[in-house]
Amino acid sequence: MSVGSSLIPGLIDRMCGVVGPDHVLTIPDDIAPYRFDGRGEGGGVPDAVVRPDCAQQVSALVALAAETGMRIVVQGGRTGLMGAGLSRENVQPGESGGDIVLNLDRLNRHIDIDPANRTATVDAGVRLSALNAAAAEHGLFFPIDLGADPSIGGMIAANTGGARLLRYGDVRTNLMAVDMVRADAAGTMLSLGAPLWKNNSGLDLKQLLVGSGGSMGIVTRATVALQPLPSVQMTALVALRDADAALPLLLELEAQFGTLLTAFEGISAHAMTAALTHVQTLRAPFAAVPDYAVLIELSAGAALDAAMLEEKLGTVLEPMMMAVDAAIVDIAIDHRGRLWAIRHALTEGLRAAGAVVACDIALRRGDVMRFRSAMAARLGTETPALVPHDFGHIGDGGLHYNLVWPRHAGPPDQAVMDHARASVFACVVDEFGGSFSAEHGVGPRNIKHYARFVASDVRRLSGEVQRLLAPVPLGRIDFGTME
């Protein structure tokens, strides 16, 4: 595929007329950075990368696509993991009137914080870090906690979750309003919702954009809910006797601390070992790596104090250390986020340990450990080369059930790895009623699993809704995909 090959003549000029010639990129070196995403993997080579800076320009580009058959893929901060924001690969000649990436980085001028309302209205290209910096000036934050720094539009498209979903929910929960451009002949601009905490005045159509991977319409501006920044935060890393001790601990913490519990993350022994082995900046929190550990975070306003929280947490945890066959083996306490460094280093640790099969799954909370046991036994038989290195948000049933093909085991066998991933998803969905996609969303990299695990009647209806909302094909996901 050569650059500009399938664009009809004159289209580049017309796009330049919309956004200005500096913002239509066609030279391979200019395009290169826009071909890669959060996984460091590349998509296809688009005919152009176009960078509008306002909703009117987005609308004009959509109208141009509708007129010419040019295909648009919307791109946010390029931190996504499922490829939804990358240009299409392997486009057949004649299949397309050209492929462009519509990158929203420049649509980032407005960050309007309403401190009384606890909301922020931001352009879609604004990064999470920029939003949080602006919100922090008012003692507020956007409570979606992620390792990456995506754009707000991308967060809506992926419906990102993260480590504090247990307390604050996902993007969907915290989204009040969007301005969008429809993928129709005119590139119609619509405002959906309002900057209101309570609003119940008809169908909430903006919900159809959430988690749609940019295939249902283009969000140009959004209003999101903010939360008060906690004044007091403490974390405890708890070494457990075994993984089965995690759920009773979670339930006890919820009864004892209610809404003060803001994270409950699980770390398997293999995952912690990989991080401690390969990430040199980490210090080992315990004398020995425990069979299973959980990271607990409590957060509170200024009226409570850290010493009191620590004392109360001690009161709750200590009896669990004292019993015969005690559930808790050891505890590390921290007020400055040092323990989070271990949690955040796990992905790097796994990558250093070998080739990773990443499975972003969710289960009912009571099924998490049952699933781990069942799956470990099965993998031990089916694909013994792959070692589970799981960790994740077990307080909400989300699990990064990642498998590692260790470096010492020789070059990884892609077929075995693909088989293992399919086996994990089949077990999660078919046997446990869980999800093959907890928080990374749907994209070209997992659309085959969508087709396999989402019921055909739901996919059929989803495809009909997609064609109604976005009659001009947009993005990379066909929600009506049939096997």
Place this chain on the structure above:
Amino acid sequence: MSVGSSLIPGLIDRMCGVVGPDHVLTIPDDIAPYRFDGRGEGGGVPDAVVRPDCAQQVSALVALAAETGMRIVVQGGRTGLMGAGLSRENVQPGESGGDIVLNLDRLNRHIDIDPANRTATVDAGVRLSALNAAAAEHGLFFPIDLGADPSIGGMIAANTGGARLLRYGDVRTNLMAVDMVRADAAGTMLSLGAPLWKNNSGLDLKQLLVGSGGSMGIVTRATVALQPLPSVQMTALVALRDADAALPLLLELEAQFGTLLTAFEGISAHAMTAALTHVQTLRAPFAAVPDYAVLIELSAGAALDAAMLEEKLGTVLEPMMMAVDAAIVDIAIDHRGRLWAIRHALTEGLRAAGAVVACDIALRRGDVMRFRSAMAARLGTETPALVPHDFGHIGDGGLHYNLVWPRHAGPPDQAVMDHARASVFACVVDEFGGSFSAEHGVGPRNIKHYARFVASDVRRLSGEVQRLLAPVPLGRIDFGTME
């Protein structure tokens, strides 16, 4: 309209074949109870009330309606305020193949609590009180706090909010999965979503049912999120110098108590006076009724204790009482919910005081008091007979901006009252960007306001989505309504 008048011959027998003859009501005395709702007002007289007890029966009834042109209105617990669950009035002869009310009271056998997952899967006809009774056995509750006792299906259809939305969100936020029957030729049964806290595997179509007033499909079963029942709860009724002192107090409490703040309700002097005057069981909390009062609720798990919370609250509030021109005039503290009795008595107080114009509105939190001032001034000029008696969930910007035509002012003038309501909504939406429907949803009683205040492009698209999802007309709301 006489009973059974417009039903085609034999249809009653066929419905009896589906649900059994005991559950097809056609005699006026039998039908009468199903004609009234939460406002005590009646709808039209249906040809029959049909009471299925499972999804298969609901599906068969929908298929029958699709075949015969019979119109179905779905009815839950008859606590709604907008008439969405009542039979149509003034149906023109020949317009309809008959009208039935499909009442879901009998679809109430399953209440399955999953304590580890903190979820409940319940039949749509299960009442909120029954769900909470079952959840309480596990130390859990469904955190939508309402005065009424609706069915869960009705709560989804209205997307009810209530007094603790500030902390826990609305029904939408807490809904994980539904089983539904589509209004299509076959009465297709669909399962949407899963009992998972984190699930991001395609379009979330169930969102289209939330707040749809039963016009987009029929929910037969739902999985909802539960929260730990707080062990400690304290309420304070705070008498303010004036209404403008409420917002700074709210922001200070959020900074100080974070997620422990579970309610922040405002009460105007007129509303409190009406309740204290007319509801004999109430005791006056203060020597004099304050210009404005707020009810604060703090909730915590077992690790905190009430005395500590009270001390901390005192530490925060006392400085606000000490200053010259202090924001706080007086405080009443309570650990047993006595103060909530005042809040809950307000509606009864207003009704006793006169004829009520009820406006269920929402504003940005910073606009609530500005709106009150602007509106009071305008009403004083336009309709001096009507006196604002507002109260509500000002912590989330929700306001029951209710006007009273006092008994001593003679018989109420309906035209003046209708004009006042329209004036309130116009001010809320056009001048403040607020909502004419905060938490009661849309129904025949406010559809004209929907047509007036929701943008025509949004209504047009909503109507298209409705016809796609529910090709057989269902319920009483046409989301594509044009003026």
